[in-house]
Amino acid sequence: MTALLDTLEGTLGGWGTTLLVGFVALAGLITVNAMFMVWFERKVAGWVQGRLGPMEHGPQGTLQTLLDVVKLLGKESIIPAQVDRKVFLLAPVVAFLPALAMLSLLPYDNNLTMTDVESGLLLVFAFGGVSLMGIFMGAWSSNNKFALLGGMRAVSQNIAYELPLLLSAMAVVLCAGSLNLGEIVAAQTGENGLWFIVMQPVALGIYLIAATAETNRAPFDIPEAESELVAGFHTEYTGMGFAVFFLAEYTYMFIVCGIGATLFLGGGDGPLLPGPVWFILKVYFLLFLMVMARWTYPRLRFDQLMNLAWKFLIPLSLINLLATAAVLKFVEVGS
Amino acid sequence: MSTESATLKAYAAHPRTPEYAPLRFGTLTPALEQAPEDGTYYLNMGPQHPSMHGVLRLLLRLDGEKVVECEPVIGYSHRAHEKMAERGIFAQFLPNPSRMDYLGGMIYNVGYCQAVERAFSIEVPERAVVLRTLCCELNRISSHLLWFGTFLLDLGAFTPFLLAFQDREKILDILDSASGSRLTYCYANFGGLALDVPEDFAERTRQYIKEQRAAFHTYHELVTGNVIFRQRCEGVGIITQDTILSYGMTGPNARASGIAYDVRKAEPYGFYPEVEFDVPTRDEGDCLARYFVRFEEMEQSLRIVEQCLDRLPEGPVGPKKPLVRVKPKPGEYYHCVESPRGQFGMFIVADKDPEPWRIKARTPSFSNLSAMAEMLEGTMVADTIAILGSIDIVMPEIDR
Amino acid sequence: MSQDSTNSAVPVPGRSVRPTGFGGAVRFMVRSMLTLFVGLKVTLKKLMGRKVTEQYPHEKPVMSGAFRSAIALVSFDDLNGTHDCIACDACELICPSYCITVRGDRLPDSKKKRATEFLVDFSTCSLCGLCLAVCPTETLKYSSGYDDAGYNRGWIHNLLEPYADDPEAPELLALLTARDEAKRAARKAARAAKEAPAAKPAPEAETTPANPAPEGSDG
Numbered sequence A: 001m002t003a004l005l006d007t008l009e010g011t012l013g014g015w016g017t018t019l020l021v022g023f024v025a026l027a028g029l030i031t032v033n034a035m036f037m038v039w040f041e042r043k044v045a046g047w048v049q050g051r052l053g054p055m056e057h058g059p060q061g062t063l064q065t066l067l068d069v070v071k072l073l074g075k076e077s078i079i080p081a082q083v084d085r086k087v088f089l090l091a092p093v094v095a096f097l098p099a100l101a102m103l104s105l106l107p108y109d110n111n112l113t114m115t116d117v118e119s120g121l122l123l124v125f126a127f128g129g130v131s132l133m134g135i136f137m138g139a140w141s142s143n144n145k146f147a148l149l150g151g152m153r154a155v156s157q158n159i160a161y162e163l164p165l166l167l168s169a170m171a172v173v174l175c176a177g178s179l180n181l182g183e184i185v186a187a188q189t190g191e192n193g194l195w196f197i198v199m200q201p202v203a204l205g206i207y208l209i210a211a212t213a214e215t216n217r218a219p220f221d222i223p224e225a226e227s228e229l230v231a232g233f234h235t236e237y238t239g240m241g242f243a244v245f246f247l248a249e250y251t252y253m254f255i256v257c258g259i260g261a262t263l264f265l266g267g268g269d270g271p272l273l274p275g276p277v278w279f280i281l282k283v284y285f286l287l288f289l290m291v292m293a294r295w296t297y298p299r300l301r302f303d304q305l306m307n308l309a310w311k312f313l314i315p316l317s318l319i320n321l322l323a324t325a326a327v328l329k330f331v332e333v334g335s
Numbered sequence B: 001m002s003t004e005s006a007t008l009k010a011y012a013a014h015p016r017t018p019e020y021a022p023l024r025f026g027t028l029t030p031a032l033e034q035a036p037e038d039g040t041y042y043l044n045m046g047p048q049h050p051s052m053h054g055v056l057r058l059l060l061r062l063d064g065e066k067v068v069e070c071e072p073v074i075g076y077s078h079r080a081h082e083k084m085a086e087r088g089i090f091a092q093f094l095p096n097p098s099r100m101d102y103l104g105g106m107i108y109n110v111g112y113c114q115a116v117e118r119a120f121s122i123e124v125p126e127r128a129v130v131l132r133t134l135c136c137e138l139n140r141i142s143s144h145l146l147w148f149g150t151f152l153l154d155l156g157a158f159t160p161f162l163l164a165f166q167d168r169e170k171i172l173d174i175l176d177s178a179s180g181s182r183l184t185y186c187y188a189n190f191g192g193l194a195l196d197v198p199e200d201f202a203e204r205t206r207q208y209i210k211e212q213r214a215a216f217h218t219y220h221e222l223v224t225g226n227v228i229f230r231q232r233c234e235g236v237g238i239i240t241q242d243t244i245l246s247y248g249m250t251g252p253n254a255r256a257s258g259i260a261y262d263v264r265k266a267e268p269y270g271f272y273p274e275v276e277f278d279v280p281t282r283d284e285g286d287c288l289a290r291y292f293v294r295f296e297e298m299e300q301s302l303r304i305v306e307q308c309l310d311r312l313p314e315g316p317v318g319p320k321k322p323l324v325r326v327k328p329k330p331g332e333y334y335h336c337v338e339s340p341r342g343q344f345g346m347f348i349v350a351d352k353d354p355e356p357w358r359i360k361a362r363t364p365s366f367s368n369l370s371a372m373a374e375m376l377e378g379t380m381v382a383d384t385i386a387i388l389g390s391i392d393i394v395m396p397e398i399d400r
Numbered sequence C: 001m002s003q004d005s006t007n008s009a010v011p012v013p014g015r016s017v018r019p020t021g022f023g024g025a026v027r028f029m030v031r032s033m034l035t036l037f038v039g040l041k042v043t044l045k046k047l048m049g050r051k052v053t054e055q056y057p058h059e060k061p062v063m064s065g066a067f068r069s070a071i072a073l074v075s076f077d078d079l080n081g082t083h084d085c086i087a088c089d090a091c092e093l094i095c096p097s098y099c100i101t102v103r104g105d106r107l108p109d110s111k112k113k114r115a116t117e118f119l120v121d122f123s124t125c126s127l128c129g130l131c132l133a134v135c136p137t138e139t140l141k142y143s144s145g146y147d148d149a150g151y152n153r154g155w156i157h158n159l160l161e162p163y164a165d166d167p168e169a170p171e172l173l174a175l176l177t178a179r180d181e182a183k184r185a186a187r188k189a190a191r192a193a194k195e196a197p198a199a200k201p202a203p204e205a206e207t208t209p210a211n212p213a214p215e216g217s218d219g
């Protein structure tokens, strides 16, 4: 392993090696995560509903997703006659690519971050905005009214929920005093470090709700509400295009839960097990919550969704932010 | 020769009562040719759409997400059941009624048999009467359970759907053990039932009743109290009593608007006069009221089933050799029963021939759907689905 | 809290009250959150709970005794296990789905008819039971198979297939005649028993079908 790395470093240089290794690791992470999540989601759905979920391929159906991927790859990609071809084909890529950048920003452990940026948190959310473009491009270019409705819903929903998402994260940033994800984790570990879930339970609640909405997951899955809009923004996508959108959805789930674990659950902090394992465990715990929510609740209506964001979540997160700031100031003055 | 027949002319000249609501079928389709100029647009929902309950097509004129106008387009699963009836003898129509409304198959099957029995004075043994009532009520519960599941599915919750299906499965098993079919029953025949129920029938049914009562508790925890569900249903899709009356809506939809009309009470048939049950009503007329009415109806049905089990007499369940050729008496006969969706009526015109001269089915969903156009105006797209789900239509029953 | 809508076993008549004032709004919010947790509790319980899935091709369900599958011919013990279709066409004529085709021929040196071809197109059968009801010899029944499938539009069951090694005509004729004789004797015995003062029930005579009326046989 080290020998291999050395050879690589010799030919590519330090920076090139980091890039290559990072890229391979990320690609692996994305695929494994998506495959696991699809299987996991099906299993949980099945168990919740008194079923068994996939059972046929591999023990407990673990190979099911792999075969599904093969099936999707083998499918014909149908491009409807009236779509805006270039945008239509580009859209899944635009929706998916930011995920790579976002993943590289996550702190998997104290000093295991692929790109350590000073304002990492802001950058993650900024890239999230780009992926929205992909969704909207797909919706608009599809030349389908269901897709268009889905796209419009997606945009207004994401804009509405970006605010509480950021505001709840800001409360944590105030506590940690840094936008750097690594430093936020560091603030929660160490001698008298305390996970921010203790200090910021309200922010965690807001974050989870907003994150579910940001990733268009049930009960906030109105952009693709299948009982209303057939499949929403990806109605016209088949085969690979659909698969990429699907992949993007699961990757974003991983990312928001990763950020959630970083902000509130102390990232890779934990006893006995190594940091990355703790990080992954925490992420999948949050993902499990998201999956459970999907299989428990009915879907909100569009206006109710907006009301929830603008009338409840944003004021609440503002109050939370102000209160945090005030308390911090008092503590600072007091000490 | 004028193309208009005398009947048509007479019909056109007939004064309509002022409160008679015009049916809204076919109002929007001609306008499809050109796009509206006021910024609205047409959206074609169905016939292939995940929540159109089969093959309904809703043509919506939308302003953003608001429904401006709506036209239900029907007929995609028309199978000419009524014409089929004229083709054979009365008995040969036996398999058809349960295919009209496949969710209330037992009730339709029994309803048709009762219509023929009443028309031509055919005796039914007491045990068969009680068993028919029992099976009809089980069927009503299974239909309401399926409605509950699909309604929640329309609202975006998947789990209640499958939980409801698991409970429905128990009913299907029980009915299967009696009738041999699971969905489209041909259990009743003229003068009784095709065969007697198995030994363990009563025991199984009692067990099921116990489990179902516990399951209701789970449903209420999971769904009824849920704030999202409440928000989606409360005050949505209000049907006024005027609308109900002018469109001839019946069944749980009418009862949710405060009209306590139930064929089982209004024109009792079968064993219903002998059993005790209530007709639950609500006054609000919205989706939540319809939800509650159906739930209370399921509980009443469980009550009826219990009473039927308690008072199940011994004896034959029908004539020794099933009656296939009935002797028709010329005349016009109407018999209606309470299907899970409202009043299902069989209008039979018979002459001396062994074949019916005409059979007309009055199916409740048709009337219920007719009011859709009125109810949908001014709602959101998401509400459209919720309202459609709460009305509980079965398309093959409308198209026949 | 005016109404706890989440913990009652009967449909909750209550409707949520629109919140008024700030306190009302807060209470409404808290109560709403609680309902969400109650829902989550149910699904978590289900997550651990019993699973009802039947792993179909690996586990086969048991069909109820009444289960209706494609019709089949009954094999009678007193006929050495063969059927008793007299090709009277009654089932073919009554079938509302036109799915039965019966052809028959007279047995040599006899007036008795016997089916030579019995085809049922199960893809159109509506399982109405009329054919069973009209069969004069009660030689039709529902089979109980459930996992067969048709591979094209017509899904023809040949009901005579299990009876390919039927006894030869003379033997068959002897069997039929013997059975008719036995039946007649049983009927006579029953009549005698009825006429006798101590009337004894004769169950065999009641359950076995009456001798088929021959009028259908020259169709």
Ligand code: SF4
Binding pocket: C071, C091, C094, C095, C096, C097, C098, C099, C100, C120, C124, C125, C126, C127, C128, C129, C130, C131, C132
């Ligand atoms: S069950 Fe009915 S449809 Fe099927 S073969 Fe017999 S008569 Fe025909």
Ligand code: SF4
Binding pocket: C084, C085, C086, C087, C088, C089, C090, C091, C092, C102, C115, C131, C134, C135, C136, C137, C138, C139, C140
């Ligand atoms: S009715 Fe019975 S005896 Fe007659 S042809 Fe059909 S199966 Fe054979």
